[in-house]
Amino acid sequence: MNKLDFLFFSKRREHHYIPPHFHECYELVYYYGSGETRIGKEFYSFREHTFALVTPFVEHDELHAAESDVLFVGFFSDREGLANLSGLYEDDEKRSIETILLRMKDEFMQQREDFSDMLNLMAGGLAIHLLRHIGTKKPLKQQTDRMQYVLNYMDEHFRQKISIPALADLAGYSYGRFRHLFKEKYGVAPLQYLYIKRLNYAKSSLLLHPDKLVSEIALxxxxxxxxQFCSMFKRENGMSPKRYRQLVKSGNLPETKGNL
Incomplete structure (x- = not known):
């Protein structure tokens, strides 16, 4: 059985993160920009004209480094061998995979007579081309620096509620191992890193929004x-946020710590 489940062409903004998820069908994601993706337990760095093939029920996510387009399709296929090909691959010089996807996109957009049946046929053709194209190839080199992947996620989402166990799971380590490796690599514990990022953001907000309530800036x-914010701010900077703001206005702000 070959059947198209979904087809989308969209733009991802800079630092856009697609959280972990899975599908009941195969998913092919064709990239026109750079970033990082996790497929199952493996981490990859994608670039223009690479594509990820994700088999059914395999969890995956994405983090885009810059604003770029992405084309992705979901499809069902009973082709033997396809289920073992999860990974990130590079399109050939003729852009064969991209060409097929763009034809599918065109068929989907025009919606001519029996377009649904045509798309199902094209999904079957895509499965064959994938087997021919990557059936004998290995995925692109996996990204070995998992901590950098997690750090990029933290830099983008530090203002949101983030649990350290969830970050450890994202990196593929136990909680204790993750904390140890993170501090060894970056010099601070992961929770402290988040707090410092939040404090630096708050300090910038105090400068940029002199009339904004401290409680609003904290949240x-x-x-x-x-x-919590005032307590940590005073501990890290030796003064309260209110005093910091007063010194900023007077131009007598002393050098403070807390920068990464």
């Missing part, structure tokens, strides 16, 4: 409440 930066 916007990702702190639980303004009490």
């Amino acid at each position: 916007d930066a990702g702190f639980v409440n303004d009490a």
Whole structure:
């Protein structure tokens, strides 16, 4: 059975993150930009004219480094061998895979008579081309620096609620191992890293928005409440946020710590 399940062409903004998810069908994601993806337990760095093939029920996510287009399709196929090909691959010089996807996109957009049946036939053709194109090839080299992948995620989402166990799972390590490796590589514990990012963001907000309430800045930066923010701010900078703001206005701001 060969059947198209979905087809989309969209633009991803800079640092756009697609959280972990899976499909009941195969998914092929064709990239026109750069970034990182996790397919199952393997990490890859994608670039223009590479594509990810994800088999059914395999969890995957994406982090885009810059604004770019992406074309992705979901399809069902009973072709033997396809189920073992999860990974990131590079299109050939003729852009054979891209050509097939663009034809499918064109058929989908025009919706001529019996377009649904045609798309199902094209999904079957795509499965054959994938087997021919990557059936004898290995996926592109896996990204070995999993900690950098997680760090990029933290840099993008530090203002949101992030659990350290979830980050450890994202990196593929146990909680204890992740904390140890992170501190060894970056010099601070992962939770401390998040707090410093939030404090630096809050300091910038105090400068850029002199009339904004401290409580609003605290919540916007990702702190639980303004009490937590004020306590950590004073510990890291030797003064309260209010005093910091006063010194900024007077032009007598001393050098503070807390920068990464």
